[in-house]
Amino acid sequence: MIESDVSISRMSGTRERILDSAERLIAEQGYAATSLRQIIAAAKVNIAAVHYHFGAKEDLLDAVVLRKVAPVNAARMEWLDRVEAQAGAGPLRIEDVLESFLLPTADTAQQNPDFVRLMGRMLTEGMMPSLVEKHFQATVMRFSAALSRAIPYLPRQELMWRVHFMIGATAHAMSMKPILSGMEGDAPDMNLRMRRLVTFLAAGFRAPSNAALPESKEK
Amino acid sequence: MIESDVSISRMSGTRERILDSAERLIAEQGYAATSLRQIIAAAKVNIAAVHYHFGAKEDLLDAVVLRKVAPVNAARMEWLDRVEAQAGAGPLRIEDVLESFLLPTADTAQQNPDFVRLMGRMLTEGMMPSLVEKHFQATVMRFSAALSRAIPYLPRQELMWRVHFMIGATAHAMSMKPILSGMEGDAPDMNLRMRRLVTFLAAGFRAPSNAALPESKEK
DNA sequence: GTCTATACTGAGATAGAC
DNA sequence: GTCTATCTCAGTATAGAC
Numbered sequence: 463m464i465e466s467d468v469s470i471s472r473m474s475g476t477r478e479r480i481l482d483s484a485e486r487l488i489a490e491q492g493y494a495a496t497s498l499r500q501i502i503a504a505a506k507v508n509i510a511a512v513h514y515h516f517g518a519k520e521d522l523l524d525a526v527v528l529r530k531v532a533p534v535n536a537a538r539m540e541w542l543d544r545v546e547a548q549a550g551a552g553p554l555r556i557e558d559v560l561e562s563f564l565l566p567t568a569d570t571a572q573q574n575p576d577f578v579r580l581m582g583r584m585l586t587e588g589m590m591p592s593l594v595e596k597h598f599q600a601t602v603m604r605f606s607a608a609l610s611r612a613i614p615y616l617p618r619q620e621l622m623w624r625v626h627f628m629i630g631a632t633a634h635a636m637s638m639k640p641i642l643s644g645m646e647g648d649a650p651d652m653n654l655r656m657r658r659l660v661t662f663l664a665a666g667f668r669a670p671s672n673a674a675l676p677e678s679k680e681k
Numbered sequence: 682m683i684e685s686d687v688s689i690s691r692m693s694g695t696r697e698r699i700l701d702s703a704e705r706l707i708a709e710q711g712y713a714a715t716s717l718r719q720i721i722a723a724a725k726v727n728i729a730a731v732h733y734h735f736g737a738k739e740d741l742l743d744a745v746v747l748r749k750v751a752p753v754n755a756a757r758m759e760w761l762d763r764v765e766a767q768a769g770a771g772p773l774r775i776e777d778v779l780e781s782f783l784l785p786t787a788d789t790a791q792q793n794p795d796f797v798r799l800m801g802r803m804l805t806e807g808m809m810p811s812l813v814e815k816h817f818q819a820t821v822m823r824f825s826a827a828l829s830r831a832i833p834y835l836p837r838q839e840l841m842w843r844v845h846f847m848i849g850a851t852a853h854a855m856s857m858k859p860i861l862s863g864m865e866g867d868a869p870d871m872n873l874r875m876r877r878l879v880t881f882l883a884a885g886f887r888a889p890s891n892a893a894l895p896e897s898k899e900k
Numbered sequence: 901g902t903c904t905a906t907a908c909t910g911a912g913a914t915a916g917a918c
Numbered sequence: 919g920t921c922t923a924t925c926t927c928a929g930t931a932t933a934g935a936c
Contacts, residue, residue, distance in 0.1 A: 476902080476903075494713055497927080497928060497929085498928080498929065498930090499927080499928075499929090507903080507904095508903060508904050508905075509904090509905095509929090509930090510903070510904065510905080510906095510930095510931085510932090511902080511903060511904085513929095513930070513931075514901095514902070514903070515902090518929080518930080519929065519930090620877065623854075623874070623877050623878075623881075624877075624881055626853060626854060626857055627850040627853070627854060627878060627881050627882075628850075629853055630849045630850040630851070630852055630853020630854060630857075631846040631847075631849040631850040631853075632849070633849055633853065634845060634846070634848055634849020634850075634852065634853075635842075635845060635846060635849060638845055638849075655842065657891065658839065658842050658843075658891070659842075659846060661888050661889075661890075661891050662842075662843055662846050662885040662886075662888055663846075663885065664888070665884045665885045665887060665888035666881040666882065666884045666885040667881075668884060669880050669881055669883070669884035670880075671880075672876065672877070672880050695919085695920085716910080716911065716912085717911080717912065717913095718910080718911075718912090726920090727920065727921050727922085728912090728913095728921090729913095729914085729920070729921060729922085730919080730920065730921085731912095732912090732913065732914075733919070733920075734919095737912080737913080738911095738912065738913095
């Protein structure tokens with residue numbers, strides 16, 4: 463629905479300026495705290511231009527997020543492609559799958575500091591479960607399948623819950639400004655943070671499915 | 682600062698009605714989507730009464746959350762007291778510590794369905810990191826200390842990060858309506874959900890600290 | 901097809917009378 | 919303690935200029 467390329471209509475300029483301003487301000491202040499009037503003032507456009515190009519405020523957020531998230535999800539897919547190609551018919555390493563999900567985030571964070579804040583805001587602030595779902599559903603499904611292949615003995619239901627635990631931990635880890643004592647040092651190093659997370663999650667995924675839990679009917 | 686007991690001023694009625702309405706509506710619709718005017722209509726009070734009793738909208742939220750969260754945090758502390766008393770001078774089991782943090786949530790959820798939704802809203806929606814911090818800082822610190830005792834070989838910095846991973850996974854697990862395929866069955870069973878989480882997190886905490894990561898300077 | 905000017909409704913907040 | 923009146927600012931919608 464949203465034209466993603468530039469070729470048509472020569473890129474109005476207005477549209478891009480709105481997106482840039484919105485991205486910066488939302489990353490800084492959050493979605494709710496950022497008014498359309500702030501955005502259009504920074505972009506030096508009229509407020510009606512926002513509604514012309516995007517519709518409601520939430521739709522503008524959707525466009526902002528899409529512009530940043532789509533390349534990251536693409537990078538994740540490519541990374542996972544490589545991992546799967548290298549594994550061939552053999553087993554998949556859990557760590558490799560998790561890295562293909564987590565490290566593209568860190569790479570992007572390096573070259574665009576706003577990105578992490580924006581993602582954190584998106585996942586942390588209300589920003590519509592529907593919006594999150596829309597942008598991540600396909601990616602999550604693809605990774606769930608890969609994880610299922612890496613841990614074939616794990617019942618599907620249990621795997622799905624662990625995927626959710628992973629998503630929650632990741633969202634929190636990304637948005638976190640580490641304020642608890644003893645972790646001031648590596649606050650900005652998103653790559654280290656994500657590698658810590660890989661270690662933690664890999665162990666969690668490997669944990670034996672608790673036989674005492676009632677789910678013997680699955681898989 | 683906020684008087685937490687009823688004895689003084691005979692409990693105005695107005696104040697309690699506002700809290701009840703706010704709690705219900707916020708749990709149903711979220712914080713941002715719930716207007717003060719909705720709340721005062723349901724409570725049948727004047728809008729200025731809200732500002733008289735609580736101040737700003739955010740302060741009202743603070744009072745609502747406090748009323749629900751304080752008992753849960755107290756239950757957590759008591760549970761952990763028992764676990765530590767039983768361990769005596771011996772080692773602490775990671776699972777026991779995690780259960781004392783996670784299972785009181787499930788217990789409360791059973792008898793008050795709104796509670797989980799409210800907590801999920803609080804952690805999931807923007808609801809001020811400052812607010813979250815205020816209500817959970819003491820609890821988190823106490824549990825970090827217990828976990829540190831249960832996993833003494835883990836460097837402090839690594840432990841703190843894993844605590845954050847735990848918080849993120851927990852918040853997400855609590856607020857989650859499981860929509861991914863294969864998990865429709867046990868959606869409402871918060872206790873099972875939390876026990877799954879204990880298994881997952883315990884394995885994550887037990888994972889060896891990755892020696893390749895640069896943090897040899899700590900502890 | 902793009903954008904500006906302007907108006908509308910509802911939000912949170914506050915001052916001051918009772 | 920409570921309520922009325924009012925203020926400012928938010929998101930949204932429309933009419934019409936280029």
